[in-house]
Amino acid sequence: MASLCVYDGSPINSELIVNSEGKMISITLNTISPIKEYKSNIFIRFKVSDTNVGATTITINSLSKRPVYKVSDAGVIPLEGSELQKDGIYELIYNNSTLTRSLDGWYLLNPTPKTPPKIEIFPPGFIATFAMKEVPNGWFICDGASYERKKYPRLFKAIGEHWGTDNDTTFKVPDFRGMFLRGFDDGRGIDKGRKFAQKQQDSLKAHTHTCTVQSAGAHTHKYKRFAYGGRTVGKHHPNFYINEETWNTASAGTHTHNATISSTGAAETRPVNTTVVYAIKS
Secondary structure: OOOOOOOOOOOEEEEEEEOOOOOEEEEEEEEOOOOOOOOOOOEEEEEOOOOOOOEEEEEEOOOOOEEEEEEEOOEEEEOOOOOOOOOOEEEEEEEOOHHHHHHOEEEEOOOOOOOOOOOOOOOOOOEEEEOOOOOOOOEEEOEOOEEEOOOOHHHHHHHOOOOOOOOOOEEEOOEOOOOOOOOOOOOOOOOOOOOOOOOOOOOOOOOOOOOOOOOOOOOOOEEEEEEEEOOOOOOOOOOOEEEEEEEEOOOOOOOOOOOOOOOOOOOOOOOOOOOOEEEEEO
């Protein structure tokens, strides 16, 4: 196995050139140890003077340039960019196996791993409930506050001015404090006439109550009165008398009576509930 260690051993001079399109890197390495031809298993360790921006080739001394490959989950592929970082120390091994003739070249053993893309579980504008009053970073409490469009462009792009605005540089988040949320009808006909993001006041469905008072029918009431009589009334006529008589009132006719039903309840109609915090993803 041919081996050459050029870092912390034989010194190496390197030159890194980016092509005119800024898409390919050409690295030239000049070593004190003689390398007259490319052979499998030549090993080189070197320090990079800059970051590669795309496919990369390496030239040793006066030999022709050879591509640099890496092994990825897609197999053996040319470098794509950023595998070599400025001032980083990297290791290469040469391969010219007849089984992989189309992939002859340098193989980078320790490419700098790419930073995985940030995965956002919740998109901007997503509404969530929290069981605490302080929400995590990246979330805003739905309290109707105003925010700068330039500072939060993704959230503004998601919700626009649906929930209000102070001027053409700001936008408001929804104000869900003390509110129940309801799915937008969007023409279904259950909640007719509602616009998206429109507040609706509390209400009771129109209804009546039945109250029946028994009819009394046509009737009269009896009452007693005193009646007096005599052929001649006066103190010299002892035939004066007083009688108790029963009389009837005039008939009121068939009729009913009005009834008043007492009111009950609180200031709103609501189901059993508990409080949480609504917040929106920025």
